[in-house]
Amino acid sequence: xxxxxxxxAYIPMYRIKAETIAEVQHADANAxxxxxxxxxxxxxxxxEDTATISIAAARDALKRAGINKKEIGSVYVGSESHPxxxxxxxxxxxxxxxxxxxxxxxxxxxxxxxxxxxxxxxxGLVGSGMIKYGLSIGADTSxxxxxxxxxxxxxxxxxxxxxxxxxxxxxxxxxTCSYTSDTPDFxxxxxxxxxxxxxxxxGEPAYFKHVTEATKRILEKSKMQMNNFKYVVFHMPNGxxxxxxxxxxxxxxxxxxxxxxxxxxxNTYSGSSILGLAAVLDIAKPNDxxxxxSYGSGSGSDAFIFKVTDKITxxxxxxxxxxxxxxxxEYISYPQYLKHMEGIHN
Amino acid sequence: MFRDSPIIRWRHYNDRYRLVGYRCTKCxxxxxxxxxxxxxxxxxxxEQEFSGVGKIVAYTQIHSGxxxxxxxxxxxxxVIDLKEGARIEAQVVDCRxxxxxxxxxxxxxxxxFYTSGExxxxxxxxxxxxxx
Ligand SMILES: [Zn+2]
Numbered sequence: 001x002x003x004x005x006x007x008x009a010y011i012p013m014y015r016i017k018a019e020t021i022a023e024v025q026h027a028d029a030n031a032x033x034x035x036x037x038x039x040x041x042x043x044x045x046x047x048e049d050t051a052t053i054s055i056a057a058a059r060d061a062l063k064r065a066g067i068n069k070k071e072i073g074s075v076y077v078g079s080e081s082h083p084x085x086x087x088x089x090x091x092x093x094x095x096x097x098x099x100x101x102x103x104x105x106x107x108x109x110x111x112x113x114x115x116x117x118x119x120x121x122x123x124g125l126v127g128s129g130m131i132k133y134g135l136s137i138g139a140d141t142s143x144x145x146x147x148x149x150x151x152x153x154x155x156x157x158x159x160x161x162x163x164x165x166x167x168x169x170x171x172x173x174x175x176t177c178s179y180t181s182d183t184p185d186f187x188x189x190x191x192x193x194x195x196x197x198x199x200x201x202x203g204e205p206a207y208f209k210h211v212t213e214a215t216k217r218i219l220e221k222s223k224m225q226m227n228n229f230k231y232v233v234f235h236m237p238n239g240x241x242x243x244x245x246x247x248x249x250x251x252x253x254x255x256x257x258x259x260x261x262x263x264x265x266x267n268t269y270s271g272s273s274i275l276g277l278a279a280v281l282d283i284a285k286p287n288d289x290x291x292x293x294s295y296g297s298g299s300g301s302d303a304f305i306f307k308v309t310d311k312i313t314x315x316x317x318x319x320x321x322x323x324x325x326x327x328x329x330e331y332i333s334y335p336q337y338l339k340h341m342e343g344i345h346n
Numbered sequence: 347m348f349r350d351s352p353i354i355r356w357r358h359y360n361d362r363y364r365l366v367g368y369r370c371t372k373c374x375x376x377x378x379x380x381x382x383x384x385x386x387x388x389x390x391x392x393e394q395e396f397s398g399v400g401k402i403v404a405y406t407q408i409h410s411g412x413x414x415x416x417x418x419x420x421x422x423x424x425v426i427d428l429k430e431g432a433r434i435e436a437q438v439v440d441c442r443x444x445x446x447x448x449x450x451x452x453x454x455x456x457x458x459f460y461t462s463g464e465x466x467x468x469x470x471x472x473x474x475x476x477x478x
Contacts, residue, residue, distance in 0.1 A: 013440055045440060046418050047457040051470065055456040083468055092470065096363045096456050098395070328478055343417060343458075 002126035003169025004161050004306065005067060005133060006315065008060025009278040010053050011157040011265055011325035014043040016337045018152050024334050025147055032152055037239020041155040041266025043332060044141045046343030048156065050079045051092045053139040053271070057160035058097055060319035061135070064170075065162040069097060072162070073131025074104040076121055078114025078138045078270045079158075080188070080195075082107050093137065104131070111186060112235055113296025114138060115159070115270040120302060122163035123173050133164040140269035143341060145194035153238055155266030157325075159274040170315050171281060171290065171306040175222045178302045179214040186297035197297075203241070206299050211235060211245050214301035215293045222305050226251055229305075230288035233276035235295035236262035245293075258283065259292075264326050277306075279322035286310040352467040362471035365396040365454055367432045376431040398454030400428040400474070407443040414460035426452060426474060440475040451477040 017040045022029035033039055044053070054077050062069055075090040082089045090105035104125075108114045115138015122134030139158025144150035166172045185206035188195035198206075211234055219225065226232070232255045234242035239262050246256045259276030261268075268275055273294040280290055286308055293303040332340065367378040372388035376396070383389055405424035408415075415421065422438045424446065438452060452474040459469040 045457070047439060047459070047473065049458055049468075051468075052455075052457050059456075095359055096470070098364050098366075339417075 001166035001172060002123045002163055003166045003172035003309075004281070005164035005168050005170065006061040006063070006065025006162040007159065007170070007278050007281050008057040008062070008064060008319055009157070009159045009275055009322045009325060010056035010060070010139075011042050011268070011275070011322070012044045012048050012053070013328050013330055014045060014332050014340060015040045015329045016043050016332055016334070020334050020337070021151050025151070035240070036152055037243070038153060038263050038266055040264070041153060042157055042268065043337055043340050044156040044343070046340055049083045049141055050077070050081050050139045050158070051083050051089045053141070053156065053158040054089060054093050054137045054160065055096045057139065057158045058093055058135060058137060061160040061162050062097065063319040064315040065133075065164070066318070067133060067162065067164070070100045072099045072103055072133045072135055074122060074125060074134040075099070076106060076108055076118035076134070076136055078108040078110070078116075078118050079140050080109055080111055080114065080269055081141045081143065082109070085190070093135070110300060111297035112237070112267070112269045112272055113294040113300055113302055115274045116292075116294035116302040116304070119161060119163060119304065120176055120178070123176065126163050126165065133162055136161045136163055138270035138274045140271055142267065142269040143194055146338070148194070150195070150197070153262075153267040155268045157265060157268035157275055158271035159278040161274070168311070169309055170312040171284070171308045173304060174307050175218055175305040176303065177214060177217050177221055178300055179210050179217060180300035181210070183210075183297075183299035185299060202297070206297060207235070207237065207241055207295050208245065210299050210301040211293050211295050212248065214303040215245070215249065215291070218291070218293070218303035218305060224289075224305065226255070228289055229255060229291045231258055231280040231284065231290045232256050233259035233273055233280060233290070233292040235273040235293065235301070236260060236276065237267050237272070237295070239263045261322060261326065275322060281308075281312065282316060282321040282323065284308045284312060286312060352462070363456070365398055365428070365434075365472055367394055367396055368392065369394045369430075376428070378432045378434050394430065396428050396430045396432060398428070398472070399477070400426040400434070400452055402438070402446060402448060402450045402452060403427050403433070404448070405438065405446045414462075422446060424452070424474065437473040438475065439473050445476060453477050
């Protein structure tokens with residue numbers, strides 16, 4: 001068995017308000033905010049990308065894990081905004097962390113669930129004894145075409161998890177399962193700078209179906225019910241979708257609220273559901289059970305059940321919390337925002 | 347001439363990616379770059395990874411730096427004394443020039459330096475942000 005030995009998060013400090021974007025798009029800001037359930041989003045600094053976000057989060061995860069970093073046997077980075085089309089982000093992360101050269105590494109991509117997929121991969125490798133510790137990261141500097149509805153939510157951030165033996169874990173992975181199908185709800189062709197999406201189709205047959213099916217299956221598999229969980233996290237493309245799934249499963253406001261970071265920073269894509277998980281780990285108590293279901297367009301959902309151990313209390317204070325990053329912010333104008341997003345490419 | 351070879355950069359990963367420097371085995375003075383001889387006369391050094399925490403000694407704002415930094419101009423550069431004693435010159439980001447002052451505590455972050463044109467390598471390294 002395996003679990004999370006250390007976790008870390010990172011959110012760039014820049015924010016743009018929905019009002020600022022609405023003004024440029026000639027849209028009704030209040031209607032947008034009510035419709036999407038968010039008020040502002042994070043924007044990367046001009047010198048930040050998926051690699052720098054990954055490294056910042058991973059350094060915090062290492063602080064919390066307190067392990068010998070040379071024992072990390074794998075680095076997997078999930079993103080849909082890897083800095084290079086060809087050349088891994090994972091090796092930049094490994095080099096910057098100074099974990100040596102004898103680690104397995106690859107970048108993953110599955111829209112917003114590329115990060116949770118790496119947790120499953122590392123859980124398998126740790127569980128089988130192939131490695132002692134594995135580093136799982138999900139991070140994005142997601143991009144939206146100016147004028148597109150995605151512009152209000154496409155944000156930047158990420159989270160990192162060191163997966164290791166259950167005996168050393170702050171949260172033991174009790175169950176995981178996935179639900180996957182070929183559903184063309186959102187995509188970006190090679191060499192295209194911005195993604196395309198199928199409008200309203202992204203809801204019912206895509207997000208809702210996969211999140212619901214994966215969640216149902218993990219409940220069946222674990223023979224648990226929603227009231228077994230102290231905290232529940234569903235992938236958050238906006239502030240509305242996860243609440244609808246919560247209602248459908250009878251999840252209470254208290255269970256879902258803590259992980260619902262989207263309302264303050266937007267959708268950080270591969271970082272989204274796992275930033276919710278990190279925010280929950282920041283304050284969870286021993287024996288709490290956590291349910292998280294991610295979603296990635298194209299389409300798939302990964303569901304996980306974690307049980308928090310007594311090792312968490314000591315780890316919580318060793319690095320910055322998600323809420324510390326949410327609180328550190330500076331608003332920028334629309335022209336500044338465009339300059340920041342240009343920075344991703346140069 | 348601005349040195350722009352990915353290989354030259356690669357040789358500096360140790361001190362640019364991670365703030366690995368050297369400490370005199372006799373007087374314990376720390377340096378970021380390898381010195382032939384310490385100011386105390388000793389010739390032996392051990393490698394040390396610095397914590398990345400330091401204080402600003404001097405700073406300035408650059409409006410027209412090398413072409414590769416154009417998209418990031420204006421930007422702040424500071425001379426920083428690391429906690430372990432070594433001195434480093436680096437960019438300070440996520441701040442305004444007016445935020446900076448002598449003695450301000452800063453911490454190291456991993457950021458993008460520049461890219462070698464549209465097709466070239468992306469160069470990363472250590473910058474600093476005001477401690478928060
Ligand atoms: Zn000396």
